[in-house]
Amino acid sequence: MKKKLSGRKSIILAGILVLSFTILFSSCSSQKSVVKENSAGSTADYVSKVSVSYDEAAPEAVAPAEASEARGFGNGGEMGGDRADSSSDLMKQRKIIMEGEVYLETKEFDNTIKALDELVLDYGGFVESRNVTGKRPNSWSLRRANYVIRVPSESFEQVMQDLGGIGIVIESNSKGTDITDSYVDLEIRLKTLKVQEETLLDILAKSTQLEDVIKLESRIAEVRYEIERIENQLRNYDRLIAFSRISINIQEVDDATETVLSPETLSERISTAFKQSIKTFRLNFENFLVWIAGAWISITFFIAIVLIVLVIYKRRLSRKKQKKAVDQIESRDKTEEKQREE
Structure with missing residues (x-):
């Protein structure tokens, strides 16, 4: 009886081994086919x-x-040469x-x-x-x-x-x-x-x-x-x-x-300000004379117009005064005549 059981066990073990080898072989074949399919492309x-x-x-x-x-x-990240030479090369x-x-x-x-x-x-x-x-x-x-x-x-x-x-x-x-x-x-x-x-x-x-x-x-x-x-x-x-x-x-x-040094003492500041004011006045006066020399025709024409306007204004003003005086005299004479008639 024991011999029959041991014979059956050996047969079962042999069958399991054959089945394992079959599965392993099929998986390897499928992997190769997948690799071939993936490697193929346009x-x-x-x-x-x-x-x-x-x-x-x-x-x-x-x-x-x-x-x-x-x-x-x-x-390797190492610097070549001396440090000073390397710095010069870097610059x-x-x-x-x-x-x-x-x-x-x-x-x-x-x-x-x-x-x-x-x-x-x-x-x-x-x-x-x-x-x-x-x-x-x-x-x-x-x-x-x-x-x-x-x-x-x-x-x-x-x-x-x-x-x-x-x-x-x-x-x-x-x-x-x-x-x-x-x-x-x-x-x-x-x-x-x-x-x-x-x-x-x-x-x-x-x-x-x-x-x-x-x-x-x-x-x-x-x-x-x-x-x-x-x-x-x-x-x-x-x-x-x-x-x-x-x-x-x-x-x-x-x-x-x-380019001058900034003054430090009060007397130096006053002296610098006084010199600067004289220099500014002289420069402005020179520029004014130059402006007059360049614009004298326009200035003369403007003065002539102003004088003409003043003369006309004075004449009109004197005429108005004379007319007003005559009107006052006439009104006074009329008033005196009315008083005499009364």
């Missing part, structure tokens, strides 16, 4: 995947390497747009304009715009000039100093705009787009279906448009970085503003 689907992967993943992959290079770091790699603004006064307007033109040429710059208003020799209308010049960025500070030699500097301002991060981001984006363009061109060369070719060419056109846009923006940045912008305002004056 070239157009691959194009869309390439576009997404390069637009999103590639910049993140390229950015760390490019950013480390732009900031002067080598492989040279910065992309900075310099701008300045200067206000000048001058009594020799023509000489100042000529000196400014020569200064720009000496430093290899150019005049971007100019505007001159007013005319001479009429001192009643002083001249003013507004210049916008471009000079090489390495000469920016020297040009700002040399402008003090062609006139009296009333105000001077300068600022720098650091665009390094934006510039590096554009460069990384440009490299990524060029890699994407090459990949799309390779796929296009292997494509045979018309629908896939149309989609590929459309995507390539979009990528090339973006490449041209970024290249134009980088060229514009390079131009702004290479040539700094300086705005210059020149005002012609009869007496240039003097």
Whole structure:
């Protein structure tokens, strides 16, 4: 009896093992078929995947390497060379747009304009715009000039100093705009787009279906448009970085503003105020004489009209007085005659 039971158990175990192997084999076959089905797809689907992967993943992959290079770091994040040399290299790699603004006064307007033109040429710059208003020799209308010049960025500070030699500097301002991060981001984006363009061109060369070719060419056109846009923006940045912008305002004056120390004591303040009042009175009196010399015809004509009006008014007034006196005499005579008749 026991032998029969053990024989049955062995048969059952063998059946279970066969069934397990059968299930395992069928599951492996189904997984392979699924993989084959998923791996089969059109070239157009691959194009869309390439576009997404390069637009999103590639910049993140390229950015760390490019950013480390732009900031002067080598492989592994270590700084190359000495610390001082590295700092100097970092400053040279910065992309900075310099701008300045200067206000000048001058009594020799023509000489100042000529000196400014020569200064720009000496430093290899150019005049971007100019505007001159007013005319001479009429001192009643002083001249003013507004210049916008471009000079090489390495000469920016020297040009700002040399402008003090062609006139009296009333105000001077300068600022720098650091665009390094934006510039590096554009460069990384440009490299990524060029890699994407090459990949799309390779796929296009292997494509045979018309629908896939149309989609590929459309995507390539979009990528090339973006490449041209970024290249134009980088060229514009390079131009702004290479040539700094300086705005210059020149005002012609009869007496240039003097740079003096502020008075400290009461006597110095009184003396300065007295001298300034004399200077202001003299300047105003001179301007008044110049105005009279330029407007004497109008003044003479105005005085003549006023005199004529006064003469006419006086004559009318005297006539009214005479008429009033005559009326009074006549009324008095009439009154006397009535009294006599009564």
